[in-house]
Amino acid sequence: MLHTPSGYWDPLLWILALIVAILIAYIIRGFGRKDYKGGEQSKPFLSGMDIPDEKELHIRAGNIYWGFMEGLEGYYDIMKKIHTGVVNDYVAWFLGVSALLFIVILIVGVT
Amino acid sequence: MNMNWLLTHSPALLIAIPLLAAFLTPLIDRLSKRARNVLVLIVLITVEVVMIVLAWDVFTGNTHIYTMGASNPTATIPVQAAIPIRIVLEVDGLSAFMGLISATVSLAAGLYSLAFVRRETGQGRYYTLLLLMLVGMLGMEFTGDLFNLFVFLEILSIASAALIAYRFYRGDAVEGAFKYFVISSLGALMVLFAIGLLYGQYDLLNMAALAKVMKYTMLDKIALVLFIAAFAMKCGAIPMHMWVPDSYTVAPASITAMLVVASQVSLYALFRICFSLYGLTLDVTTVGIIIISLGLLSMFVGVTMALPQKDIKRLMSYHAISQTGYMLLGVGVGLYLIGKPEFSTYGMAAMEGGIFHIFNHALYKGLLFLTAGAIFYKVKTRNLNEMRGLAHSMKFTAIFFMIGAFAIAGIPPFNGFASKLLIYESVYCVSPILSIIAMLVSIITLASFVKVFHSAFMGPPMRNTKEGEVPKSMLIGMVILTVGIILFGLFPGWVVDHIVHPAAQALADQAAYIQAVIGG
């Protein structure tokens, strides 16, 4: 049992609780209707579009999280401009950070 | 050759055995390939076993000292001197902890490489350099002498650079290796300059002897800044992190797993300098806040840059940067609180969280990189846009990937959750914002691994891949790390009490470090 500052964590007890919860969920599932398989209910839904043959349906990695990328477009523009890939810039960043650390530790000090 | 002899001489044996084997490997490689593979495996297993024996003894309370070249290895100060003369290896709790990590991940990577590089040329050189990387890591972890630290740092970085460029028939591998090597040797030269500054003032190179006489003069402050900047760059803290994705992507997958441990050894060196060399003479508030800010920046920028990546190993290497931020955050909070009364309530827990996270990260990140290598072995591409449906044929790899992804996202009951819980609950007491950012980063980590799992493993199977799983030795390498993840996840209390707490205690206690070498 791992003791943290505000409590404790015991994964074995957690697994036990998880098994009990899964059992309860399974029993509740058993109370449902059994005739839903194979019909309209089990096909994937893409906003009512006509989906192509299900065997070939796969969203490629570049298109996942499109909304997230669009929303943070300003941040990602800056980040992509910073990561140039030129080795001189890597050294420049290192020198910049050490200059900043010099100023903070030697002169100013954070209080 | 009884246990006592082994325990006394184990720090030197652990460095000498892989070093001798590294020099024998090219010779044996000329005779027979199988003999070379057998030699490498035997050496890696021996290092692991001796390391476990040494760590068992160190964690139960004895710090081991070894003076290189003396007639009595445990006597550090000669009869007519007042300071330690020779190079002293000092294995305390944190060194043994990091040594366990290096030995375990090297064993897994070595086993994995047996099948992974089977078709490449120059395998003799590969295994030589792999053993030299192990020597560099163990040397940096065990040494008690500053210049020895620099020498092993350079051994590690030269061997790593040569291994990153292993597939030199591809242009991007050599490019990544060049970028890594330029900035790594610049960092090492700054470390040497700082060592020269400290030597010029105090005429001492031994870390414990220096810690005893350290006064925090202006030159010491300059040396501290150079140490922090260089070692933070070597472990991949933002904003000096740009070599990490470039080099981790192009190296062979088993070498990337070892590069992760190499970065963590630089993290260990940073903590050793801050806690055991300078200790309470530092301005702990300033340096603590600097390390905490480096940690926060690394966590956030690392994971947000990981999300849009399309190359599987580049994505994972940004996650390596982000998880290093967790370690910097945890131990940075510990440094911020050292010397204050709150240290014993939640400062120690923060340090335990950060240090536990080091071991967990080496295990699950190593596993994830090994699975990415397995995918590359089957599909010959690392681009996520071009692969799908690999779970149909690579079932074991998919399961290992899922375990690694759950561990890195901090999902119970795996080991990532245990160390992240310690960090969240203790860092919260310093400022709630730190905990909030840490949890946010954890969620985005899960999001990006869901993306990888969907792109690589789910969906209809690809048309032109061969059926079947990757070779057995690669699976055995992954199994070693998975067993570590599951065991650490199911028994975190035992691990923290017996393995992590001695390490955190050894780091925080500068007096014990000094007393082991000089003192008594």
Added chain:
Amino acid sequence: MIYNIPFIVVVLLIIVGLATVVFKRNLIKIVIGITIIESGVNLFLITLGYRENSVAPIYTFAPSTKMVLPVPQALTLTSIVIGVAVMALMLSFAIRIYQHYGTLDSRKIRRLRE
């Protein structure tokens, strides 16, 4: 004042080396820059050991008992050897990069970016 000149030279060498690494685009010039920094740090280590009116620490029947410190000389020798290995490996990387990319301009060797 005259005994401070080596330290000033060290600082100048390191500044010149850093400027070369940051501003020059040719890969060979970047390697030369790293070598200049390494020379600067080696000079720094040697200069730390100097004592006035001293002899080299290599005699058995020494003409004087004042000797310069031998430890920094050992450190510098190690560092020179490491510098040779670093320079050799970096130059071999530069050769391979030229074979693959056809150019040595660091702005054009950017297949790995973002």
